[in-house]
Amino acid sequence: MKIGAFEELVLLAVGSLGEGAYGVAVKELLAEKTGKSTSIGALHSALYRLEDKGCLVSSEGGATNERGGRRKKYYTLTATGRNALIEANKLRLEFSKNITGLNLEMGE
Amino acid sequence: MSNSQQQRPPVWADRLLQRLCAEEVVETIQGDLHELYFKRRQIHSKIKSDLIYFLEVLDMCRPFALKRRKSNNSIYKAMYYNYLKVAWRNLLKYRTYSIIKIGGFAIGIAAFILISMFVKDELSYDLHYRNQDRLYRVINVYNDPADFGKWTSFPAQIGQVLNESFPEIEMAGRLIVHDWFDAGNNQMRRVDQVINTYEEGFAYADPSLLEILEMPMIYGNNATALSEPNSIVLTKSKADKYFPDRDPVGESIVLNDDEEKTFTVGGVVADLPINGHLQANFFITLAHREFWPGEQTNWCCWNYRPNILVKPGTDVTALEEKLLLIRNDYVDKYMRATGNQNADDNQKYHTFELQPISDIHLYNEGIHDNFSHGDIKIVWLFVAIAGFILLLACINFINLSTAKSANRAREVGLRKVVGSTRRSLVQQFLAESMLFSFISAVVGILVAMLMLPYFNAIADKSMILPLTEWWFGPLLFGFVIIVGLLSGLYPSFYLSAFRPVEVLKGSLSRGSKSSTLRSVMVIFQFSTSVVLIIGAVMIYRQMEFVLEKDLGFDKEQVLMIQGIETLNQQTEAFKDELLKLTAIKSAASSSYFPVAGTRRNGNSFWIHGRDKIDRAVDGQNWGVDKDYITTMGIELVEGRDFEDMASDSSSIIINKRMAKELGLKDPIGTKLFTWETWNVIGVIEDFHFENMREEIEPLALRLENGASILSVKLATDDLPATLTSIEDSWDKFMPNQPIRISFLDDAYERMYEDVQRTGSVFTSFSILAVIVACLGLFGLSAFMVEQRNREISIRKVLGASANTIFQLLTMNFLKMIGIALLIAFPIGWYLVKEWLNDFEYRTTIGWDVFALAGLAVLLLAMITISYESNRALLTNPIKGLRSE
Numbered sequence: 004m005k006i007g008a009f010e011e012l013v014l015l016a017v018g019s020l021g022e023g024a025y026g027v028a029v030k031e032l033l034a035e036k037t038g039k040s041t042s043i044g045a046l047h048s049a050l051y052r053l054e055d056k057g058c059l060v061s062s063e064g065g066a067t068n069e070r071g072g073r074r075k076k077y078y079t080l081t082a083t084g085r086n087a088l089i090e091a092n093k094l095r096l097e098f099s100k101n102i103t104g105l106n107l108e109m110g111e
Numbered sequence: 112m113s114n115s116q117q118q119r120p121p122v123w124a125d126r127l128l129q130r131l132c133a134e135e136v137v138e139t140i141q142g143d144l145h146e147l148y149f150k151r152r153q154i155h156s157k158i159k160s161d162l163i164y165f166l167e168v169l170d171m172c173r174p175f176a177l178k179r180r181k182s183n184n185s186i187y188k189a190m191y192y193n194y195l196k197v198a199w200r201n202l203l204k205y206r207t208y209s210i211i212k213i214g215g216f217a218i219g220i221a222a223f224i225l226i227s228m229f230v231k232d233e234l235s236y237d238l239h240y241r242n243q244d245r246l247y248r249v250i251n252v253y254n255d256p257a258d259f260g261k262w263t264s265f266p267a268q269i270g271q272v273l274n275e276s277f278p279e280i281e282m283a284g285r286l287i288v289h290d291w292f293d294a295g296n297n298q299m300r301r302v303d304q305v306i307n308t309y310e311e312g313f314a315y316a317d318p319s320l321l322e323i324l325e326m327p328m329i330y331g332n333n334a335t336a337l338s339e340p341n342s343i344v345l346t347k348s349k350a351d352k353y354f355p356d357r358d359p360v361g362e363s364i365v366l367n368d369d370e371e372k373t374f375t376v377g378g379v380v381a382d383l384p385i386n387g388h389l390q391a392n393f394f395i396t397l398a399h400r401e402f403w404p405g406e407q408t409n410w411c412c413w414n415y416r417p418n419i420l421v422k423p424g425t426d427v428t429a430l431e432e433k434l435l436l437i438r439n440d441y442v443d444k445y446m447r448a449t450g451n452q453n454a455d456d457n458q459k460y461h462t463f464e465l466q467p468i469s470d471i472h473l474y475n476e477g478i479h480d481n482f483s484h485g486d487i488k489i490v491w492l493f494v495a496i497a498g499f500i501l502l503l504a505c506i507n508f509i510n511l512s513t514a515k516s517a518n519r520a521r522e523v524g525l526r527k528v529v530g531s532t533r534r535s536l537v538q539q540f541l542a543e544s545m546l547f548s549f550i551s552a553v554v555g556i557l558v559a560m561l562m563l564p565y566f567n568a569i570a571d572k573s574m575i576l577p578l579t580e581w582w583f584g585p586l587l588f589g590f591v592i593i594v595g596l597l598s599g600l601y602p603s604f605y606l607s608a609f610r611p612v613e614v615l616k617g618s619l620s621r622g623s624k625s626s627t628l629r630s631v632m633v634i635f636q637f638s639t640s641v642v643l644i645i646g647a648v649m650i651y652r653q654m655e656f657v658l659e660k661d662l663g664f665d666k667e668q669v670l671m672i673q674g675i676e677t678l679n680q681q682t683e684a685f686k687d688e689l690l691k692l693t694a695i696k697s698a699a700s701s702s703y704f705p706v707a708g709t710r711r712n713g714n715s716f717w718i719h720g721r722d723k724i725d726r727a728v729d730g731q732n733w734g735v736d737k738d739y740i741t742t743m744g745i746e747l748v749e750g751r752d753f754e755d756m757a758s759d760s761s762s763i764i765i766n767k768r769m770a771k772e773l774g775l776k777d778p779i780g781t782k783l784f785t786w787e788t789w790n791v792i793g794v795i796e797d798f799h800f801e802n803m804r805e806e807i808e809p810l811a812l813r814l815e816n817g818a819s820i821l822s823v824k825l826a827t828d829d830l831p832a833t834l835t836s837i838e839d840s841w842d843k844f845m846p847n848q849p850i851r852i853s854f855l856d857d858a859y860e861r862m863y864e865d866v867q868r869t870g871s872v873f874t875s876f877s878i879l880a881v882i883v884a885c886l887g888l889f890g891l892s893a894f895m896v897e898q899r900n901r902e903i904s905i906r907k908v909l910g911a912s913a914n915t916i917f918q919l920l921t922m923n924f925l926k927m928i929g930i931a932l933l934i935a936f937p938i939g940w941y942l943v944k945e946w947l948n949d950f951e952y953r954t955t956i957g958w959d960v961f962a963l964a965g966l967a968v969l970l971l972a973m974i975t976i977s978y979e980s981n982r983a984l985l986t987n988p989i990k991g992l993r994s995e
Contacts, residue, residue: 025143026139026140026142026143027143027146027147030147042167042170043143043144043167043170044167044170044171044172044173044176045170047136047139047143047171047173047175047176048173048175048176051136051175051176052175070143070145070146073139073142073145074138074139075139075142075143076139
């Protein structure tokens with residue numbers, strides 16, 4: 004499963020949010036981590052795409068008052084999603100090895 | 112959520128979101144957007160949050176969220192294609208009805224196109240100035256309720272006063288366009304030519320006027336072209352005529368053979384736009400001009416019409432107020448100095464108005480300013496008529512569509528059974544009416560093209576269809592859509608409301624349901640037609656009245672030879688020469704005649720010695736020769752006619768009105784005073800020397816030489832021969848000047864051209880309205896006959912007479928037309944009365960006009976109805992019954 008750079012970020016955000024991963028929460032986490040504001044349209048677009056690819060599954064949450072009674076759509080990372088993240092990271096590591104003096108691996 | 116109303120994102124943006132996005136995603140997205148909105152509201156203003164919200168909604172236009180239409184598209188296309196196909200088949204199947212619908216529409220659209228062109232043209236006058244909103248003319252207003260009047264002329268000094276006393280006025284320029292000294296018409300030639308040419312459209316103008324009215328210069332400079340004394344400015348076409356292919360600046364021109372006083376061309380301006388109030392060909396400068404000693408500073412005589420350019424940001428109402436200085440410092444002073452008894456009244460009633468130049472054409476308000484005018488009332492009248500005709504055509508469409516609904520009922524029923532929604536049925540019928548509207552527009556343009564020359568003739572315009580203009584296409588397209596919608600809306604809702612089960616069982620009463628509405632519409636159509644007919648007839652009545660009224664002078668067989676001032680001393684000799692011809696009874700020279708376009712001279716009259724005591728009687732003071740009264744056939748009621756210049760140089764003959772206004776019981780021998788003393792030697796019958804719109808004013812005749820027109824009373828059956836002999840004598844005297852002859856009765860008729868024009872317009876449009884109404888009636892009666900075909904057949908079989916059946920078929924329609932007449936008569940009467948009120952002398956509104964209009968319409972309706980009824984009567988009843 005190939006995913007794009009933005010999709011990778013979205014997957015990471017969904018994954019790290021765990022139970023509470025819905026549109027606005029993801030948007031805010033991304034803004035916090037990257038320091039850049041993401042358009043809500045682009046975010047939803049990516050979420051739907053990732054669901055199509057099987058990286059995410061969604062479930063309807065309960066209605067809350069602050070959204071005028073509209074339900075939230077919660078996303079959860081699937082196994083495919085995890086693999087996609089690993090694959091994406093692998094690709095990056097492989098690729099970066101060609102650059103002398105750059106070491107992306109941390110810790111190990 | 113205490114104040115949720117405040118907190119809510121804009122509803123319209125939400126609606127937009129719901130419209131744009133697929134249902135399955137809307138809830139999530141909207142929820143997220145709302146949440147973000149509420150968070151933002153904590154920090155930002157409502158407007159900013161709303162704006163961001165709106166942008167976010169637009170940002171949702173992404174493939175995942177948008178409604179999926181692709182799969183539906185081809186079905187929509189196919190359905191519309193089907194609608195049009197069915198519409199087209201219906202159009203062909205019921206040809207008569209289609210022709211009636213399209214024909215009516217086409218006539219309506221053609222009338223609409225023509226009238227909009229007319230209106231656009233009328234509204235386009237004087238809109239070509241850069242300083243549009245700063246250009247005004249000054250109008251005098253006399254607010255005496257008994258003697259209300261507006262006029263635009265001022266004494267000569269007005270130019271200087273306007274320029275120097277009012278800082279708001281950037282420039283002021285005087286203009287003289289009426290027949291006065293060299294203004295008006297002249298015999299003209301280049302100084303090196305011999306042959307005179309008659310030219311019209313001379314005006315006197317201040318040097319500044321070229322700049323004020325922004326006349327584009329071809330040669331010379333707009334600021335200086337008229338600054339030298341005796342300079343003249345020509346329009347391009349006149350310059351080309353006299354000085355082809357060269358710069359004429361500095362060349363000399365001779366007017367009326369007066370070589371002593373030549374004019375020097377100071378410049379050439381572009382031809383004045385035809386949609387401007389000012390139509391002149393030559394401008395003679397007023398710089399350093401004084402028409403008699405002291406004239407430029409004398410406040411006696413009102414001949415100059417000022418135009419002004421005010422400074423930007425001027426308060427016009429305040430300026431109008433300030434202009435009272437003219438009255439207080441000049442007019443009043445003059446009146447007091449001359450002991451004029453009207454001075455107090457003048458202080459009370461005389462005020463000033465500023466009229467934008469662009470209003471001159473349509474808002475003349477009865478001012479005699481020697482310009483030709485349109486009339487805003489006529490413009491509105493035309494708009495109303497166009498609207499009515501169009502409405503009549505729409506009504507036809509609605510009427511016929513609902514009447515023929517039975518034929519479509521099955522189709523509607525079946526479509527519904529198969530699953531068509533009401534909405535798509537409405538769409539279908541609207542598409543159908545659009546189709547009709549489009550076809551009609553094409554036919555309508557053709558009709559408009561055919562009628563344009565005729566319309567141009569009656570409206571006195573030279574318009575061309577603006578087919579290639581950028582706005583014409585879109586405008587017509589929009590118009591077609593609106594007309595299509597307007598006339599399709601009712602039928603489409605009516606038709607789509609059929610209940611499928613009833614329709615398919617055949618129990619729908621066939622199209623007779625909305626018969627009340629149909630009756631109302633027929634009544635409306637015929638009322639409109641009758642009102643138009645009454646209008647047309649009454650206008651012709653008035654025209655006839657004007658032409659046949661006893662005018663107090665004899666206009667038949669009188670020739671006017673114009674431009675005789677160049678004869679100078681030879682006038683009498685020429686007259687004698689003419690009188691040798693047996694066909695000529697008498698001849699008289701004068702510049703003043705009782706038709707428009709000849710000279711006028713208003714004076715104030717007093718009984719001698721009372722000019723400081725009495726109020727003046729304003730009247731005309733005409734210079735004539737001793738044969739004038741005989742030649743014109745004016746009746747002398749008292750005293751004697753003029754004898755000759757030597758003995759009667761201070762004699763005057765007055766009309767009865769003058770005697771009455773002056774309060775003269777025994778006028779003969781009375782001395783009158785204007786600026787000199789006159790001895791009354793005779794009284795003549797009042798004769799109509801102005802338009803019938805005005806009352807006959809006081810008038811006086813005196814002897815005068817140097818006239819410009821010779822009137823000749825003929826007594827002949829052989830006009831061509833007489834004209835030839837007159838021309839021969841003229842050529843002996845004036846070989847270098849072509850003779851100009853017109854007939855008094857023609858000139859008189861021309862005064863009422865506008866009446867004739869309005870009459871023609873009314874006639875043509877009433878014909879159109881009647882055609883449209885009859886088309887509709889024809890369609891309805893045909894439908895009715897078709898409906899009752901079986902009934903008629905059965906009645907016939909049972910022995911009903913042709914008469915009974917005819918009555919049965921026509922009675923209903925005749926009743927409607929009767930009601931239409933009852934409605935139309937009072938409206939027509941009122942409108943005609945209003946129109947006739949413009950005339951001081953007018954025909955009476957007789958009952959016969961109403962009878963005539965009513966009978967004509969009734970007859971037409973009968974013919975229309977009986978065409979189809981007769982067919983029903985004559986067919987064999989078997990034909991109507993066999994089908995069952």
